[in-house]
Amino acid sequence: QQQVKQSPQSLIVQKGGISIINCAYENTAFDYFPWYQQFPGKGPALLIAIRPDVSEKKEGRFTISFNKSAKQFSLHIMDSQPGDSATYFCAASRQAGTALIFGKGTTLSVSS
Amino acid sequence: EPEVTQTPSHQVTQMGQEVILRCVPISNHLYFYWYRQILGQKVEFLVSFYNNEISEKSEIFDDQFSVERPDGSNFTLKIRSTKLEDSAMYFCASSGSGNGYTFGSGTRLTVV
Numbered sequence: 001q002q003q004v005k006q007s008p009q010s011l012i013v014q015k016g017g018i019s020i021i022n023c024a025y026e027n028t029a030f031d032y033f034p035w036y037q038q039f040p041g042k043g044p045a046l047l048i049a050i051r052p053d054v055s056e057k058k059e060g061r062f063t064i065s066f067n068k069s070a071k072q073f074s075l076h077i078m079d080s081q082p083g084d085s086a087t088y089f090c091a092a093s094r095q096a097g098t099a100l101i102f103g104k105g106t107t108l109s110v111s112s
Numbered sequence: 113e114p115e116v117t118q119t120p121s122h123q124v125t126q127m128g129q130e131v132i133l134r135c136v137p138i139s140n141h142l143y144f145y146w147y148r149q150i151l152g153q154k155v156e157f158l159v160s161f162y163n164n165e166i167s168e169k170s171e172i173f174d175d176q177f178s179v180e181r182p183d184g185s186n187f188t189l190k191i192r193s194t195k196l197e198d199s200a201m202y203f204c205a206s207s208g209s210g211n212g213y214t215f216g217s218g219t220r221l222t223v224v
Contacts, residue, residue, distance in 0.1 A: 032211040034211070034213070036155075036215075041217075042218070043203050043215035043216050043217045043218050044203070044215045045215070046213070046214070049211070089154065089155060093211055093213075095211075096143065096208075096209055096210055096211050097143040097160060097167060097207065098167075098168060099160060099168055099170070100145070100157065100205075100213050101157065102154045102155040102157075104153070104154045105154055
């Protein structure tokens, strides 16, 4: 119930391509779904987040798509750049102040 | 931009020794958290802290762990008797009334 399942584990994309990472959850009490970007030796940095009352949110090259009935959400990175090469984590939480549950992460490599 | 500050960045300790990891959360945040990331694995929730008490903890957060907010700015994680398997990156995070969790850069704990 507390798990967030993330796929793929790793992803290689050509520069300029679209990177897509998927996540699924079970707990319908989750109402906050962020994506974090992590570079080696650094802490996770919030990239973009969505709540279940919207189906899509876009910030620059990053878009979250959210399917409440399927309990799935995904991150799309448009025009992927070598600087986007990092580990991406999806996560979910209930109300403010509760545990943020992370997926296992996706290592993205963007080749130039 | 406000930051969560963690010290030290790297700590090496002998097995069985006590360690204290320190964090300065964002000043107007209400909720404080500790997370752990074993090398190459996902970020795992340890504990959340609100209004000077633990509000939620995971199975990982057993009796060898404790947290404290000794003054108005610091938030600490103590591990009483370290084991080899405690070697990991430890991240402090804080959030306000919303769900925006901000993570520090982490402390790499190496138990030898």
